[in-house]
Amino acid sequence: MDWNKARAFVVTAEEGSFSAAARKLSMTQPTLSRQVMSLEADLAVTLFERNGQMIELTQAGLELLEPARKMYEAAQAFTMVASGQSQSLEGQVVVSVCEMDAVYRLPSILDELRQHEPGIRVEVVVTNGVSDLKRREADIAIRSFRPTEYDFIAKKLGEEHIGLYGTKRYVEALVDNYKQVQILGFNQIDRIITLLSHHGWELDESHFGLVTNYQPMQIALCEKDLGVLFMPEDVANSLPHFHKVPGFEQPLMELPVWLVSPHELRNNRKVKRVFDFIASRLNKRLEPNI
Template structure:
C-alpha cells in the first residue's frame, strides 16, 4: 500500500502534542480519528512511529528519523495552500482570526457582523484567547495581537494603541488603602494571567515584589469579576474596566499605559479578497472606536 501526505499531518500532530487528544484539538477532529490515521501510516510504512509512555506518546527511532522530512513536507504543503489561497479573488469562504477575548468582544465581533451585511457568503472562525497560533501553518489567517512578531514572512499593520489601567473595587481599596504610585504593589492582592503576556510589562510597570497572587485566569472578564468581588487588583483594557460598574481605576489621575495593537497576516495571504475585506473591516472598526480604545471612557482630572 502507498502512504499519503495527509496521514503525515496526524503523525506530526501527535509527536508535537504528545497525546491523541492534544493532536485532535489541533487538527479539529476526534481522537479516534487521529489514532486510526497514525496506525494506517505505520501500517503503510511497515514501522512503528510512536511509543506510548506514562507521559504520553514519543517518537520511536524510526519516527525521529523522519520528523524533519515530515515537517518539511508540512511546510511545503502549507506554502502551496497559502499561495493558491492568496490569489483568490472571491469574497467567499472562511477566514480564521485569532485575538484576545477582550478585543474579540469589543472590536472584531462588531466588525465582522457589519461586514457580513454586504458579504453574507463570508464565514469567520474567531479563536479568542491568549495562546498564539501559527499563521505560517495556517492555524489562523489573521492575528490581532499586542506583540509584533519578527518573522520576515509576516506582514504587520499597526492598528493603533489600547489603553490599560489598574482596577479594583472601592471596598477593596477602602480596606487595604490605595498603593502609592511608583512604589510597587507589595502586600496587595493581584489578579493576573496564568502566564503574563511577554509583549508588555504587567501592572503598569510597578514592582510586584512582595505582592500576593489572588487569582490567575486568562479570561479578562473573569478577572474583572473577581476584582469586583473584592479579590484584589486587576490590570485591564480601559474600554472594559471603565464600563464595569463595581470597579474604579486604582489611580484615576494617572495616564493609562498604552500598548500598540497589530494586525498580522502572512505575506502569501494578504492579497486574497476575503483577507483584504476582513482586514479593512477590522481597521475601520478600530478607527471608529479609537477614542474608547486608546483612552477608555474616563477622562483624567
C-alpha cells in the same frame, strides 16, 4: 503520500500525545490515530512506541520526522498560495484573538461585518498564545507585537493603554488605606510588585489572594469587589461600573496592537476584506481621535 497522514504524524510528534494532537488539529482522537496507523502501514515502519497513554518516537520516527515536517510545511505553503488567489467574498476566514478582544472588542465588529458581508463565515480562535499563521491555524491574528518574519502583512492599529481599575466602592475605600488592596490577575506577581512600587505601593504576596490568567474571570471577580485589576482603557470605558484607582490616572503601560496575516493571502479577497474591516474599526477604538 496523503498530506493529511504526514500532518497527523508531525503534529502528534510535536504535541507528544494523540489527544493533544487531535485538539490541535480540531479532529477526534480515533480519526487522528487511524491516520498515523495508516501512515505506518504505508511505510511499513513503526513511528511511535505506545505505552498506555504515553507515546514515544521510535528510531524510524525520529529519522522520518524532519522530512515529514518539510513535506507538511510544503503542503501548507501550497495550500496557502492557492488560497491567496481567491477572489470570492464567500467562505471561511479564521481570526485569532485573545480573550479580552474576543469578549469585549470583536463582537460589535463582527456584528457590523456580518451586515456588510453575510457571505463570509468568520471562525474565531480564542487564545492568549500565538497562533501559527504559517500552518493555517488562523488567517488573521491580533497581536501585541510586530512579527519579525518578512513574509507577513502587519499593520499597527494603535496603542493599548493599560490602567488599574476597580468598582467605585472598592477604589474609594483605597483612598485611605491602599495596603488593604487585593490585586486580581496574572501570576507574574514579582513583576507587578515591582511595577506598582514605582508608584509608591509596597506590596507582597499577601496582596495576591486570587490569581487567574483568564481575563473575563478577572473582571467577574472585580465586579464582586474582590480586588482591582489591570485593564485596557477602552474596555474599561465600555464598562461604566469600573473606575480608575486614585493616583493611577495615567496609563501604567502601553502595548502596541498589530493586525497580522500571511503575505501569501494578500490577494485573497475575503481575507483582505476582513483584515481591512477589523483594522479600521479597531483603529477607531484604540485611537478615538483618528
